[in-house]
Amino acid sequence: MLQCPHCNKALYLPGENILVEACECGTIVTISPDTKQAVAATGPIRELVPEGYHYLKPGTTGSWKRKKFALSGRLLAESAHGAFSYWTAVFENGDTTILSEGYGHYSMLRKLETEDYPGWIQVNRSDAGATIYLNGNRPYRLVRKSVYDQLSVEGAICMPEPQLPFHTAELFSEEDGYLEIIYYKDNLSALFELEFLEPDGFKFEHTATTPFEVSFPCIQCHTTLTSITVPYTRNIVCSSCRAQYTYNYFEQRFEALKEDRFKDNHSLPYLLPGMTGSLNKIPFTVAGCCIKEETSGDYPSWTEYTLFNPVEGFSYLSEYKGHWVYVKEWPRPPLITEKGKDYIVENDNHFDLYNAYRYRVTAAWGAHIYNLHHTRQTYVREFVYPPQTLIEETSGWEECWFYGEHINPAEVKKAFRMTTPPPARYGTGSVQPLMIVDLAGVIKMGVAAIVLLLVLHMVSAMSKQSKSILFTTFNFEDSVKQTYTSNKFHLNKHLSNIELKLRAPDLSDSWVEVSGTLVNTDKGLSFHFSRTLSFYSGIEEGERWSEGSTEGSELLTDIPEGNYYIEFEGVSDSKRPMNEVSIQTLYDVPVHRNLNAVILIVCITGVVHVLISNYNKNKRWNA
């Protein structure tokens, strides 16, 4: 039985590898993995008062890879840049692992039994984005390096007692996934493989139900200021008097900022802190809002709203000239399969670089999870594949990726049940969903469609009977008018066609007209037709010309099954009589004109798509 070395109270160890436990008396107890002896921690780790849970809390249960677990405690690491929780998950068989949680991202850590990874000194020499070789000399990109200067523990955790400052490094490779190195002490560290899951994937139960918030009165105007995003909050700005506060995570309280006041006097934003709404069926509360401005060029500025949901974490709404983009941070970088200086390809989508800039914050309201006055070191690149956008924010210590989608202003208005109209829209938005297609893509698709149409038409043509049911010739030597009535014949298809092919080979500077009726003797149906052949030619100013043709055809469609006979009447030009015209009657013939028509439609549609796309491209990039 282990006892607290300070109050002698019995310590309950929920799992096999519990190494640190916070006793109720406030003592942080470390447990030797070898001797299983409990001693008071010597480091400056404090006990986390059990309160303030957004979603997970000690006792929360869940499952991972069909194994059930319960959370026994956590290490909360805080720094000027943010806060992160390392929960200990205890499985039913007593095994333990770490579940990391922060900003609505959840991942299970699996320890890799290797020492082939760099030490903190080597990592610290590199900036985010640098290539680091580890785990069998494989290249990884340094995504984040963190230096935490405040550690708190609650419950029992399976991590060794860390020292301050507490370091972690996160690395990513498109091929090999996401790794995290946790440096507990100078000579003690471990490499973990991370598996990110949506909160639904863990099937959490027994989670916190009461929303956590921290309130305090503004020292200037006594308005009650509320932050729903502690411990992530770094700044809060009074919406009434614009007084600014910073979160002192050592003291766990907000302190007034004497300097760094915003000079600009902006009017109130469309959405105000505290408003609630629902986007993509996720209920959000507006935590804060700020005006951001590029530090170069034409200094364009836009409004950014920070939305918070205790389970899903943070999302953002960005509004520029009335165009809205709904943005969510990704827990890891995108899987980029190809990239160039001004584009990236992700999930077969070609994202073009739309903008690259640094920014400053010129006005703010409510709570913010970053230091509003230290944003200039962040370099932002926006890649667009409308209506989608991928945003990369890099600084020396981290590389963050955000995924955004265009959202209609009316949707924002409806989502937050606003009665006033959203800001008026000007120009074309960066990811406004205008049709943009690739010429090569259109050609490939068009060729594929034409090949498909050809094959289908050929198959159809081969299935046709193309049966000659009658051949007759009119001879006009004796009379300019001739008639003919056929014998009865049977047509055997439910519905088909008849083609009449006319040939008058000796037609010259004359005409001949053939008309007639196809008569269904069963139902009394009649199909009338008339076709004139004319052919004229001559020589004018030394050039030979001709008009008309000595051949022609007529198609009778929708001919039902039944018994028929056909009547022909031929009339030739009385002034220039001709010899003869032959009439061939074919049943169930392919109609090649259909193929020509659809190929023409496909080609015209493709050309129209390319033209509209080029117009839209120019419109967007000139906006």
Next chain:
Amino acid sequence: MKRFNIFNSNNPLFHYRWFILVIIACVLSMTWYDYYGNRMFGGSNSNSNGYGSSKTGAYHK
């Protein structure tokens, strides 16, 4: 498993959706017209047919 939906903006074919729809419409309509031996955009028989009594031709005499 992701559902294939060209009307989902995440789908790489999202911007080609109308082109694809036109192609599908062409394939279906050409197959239909070919099957029944009809002519696209040509209307029905240039000389109308009707459910009237047939002309009394030589055959009936």
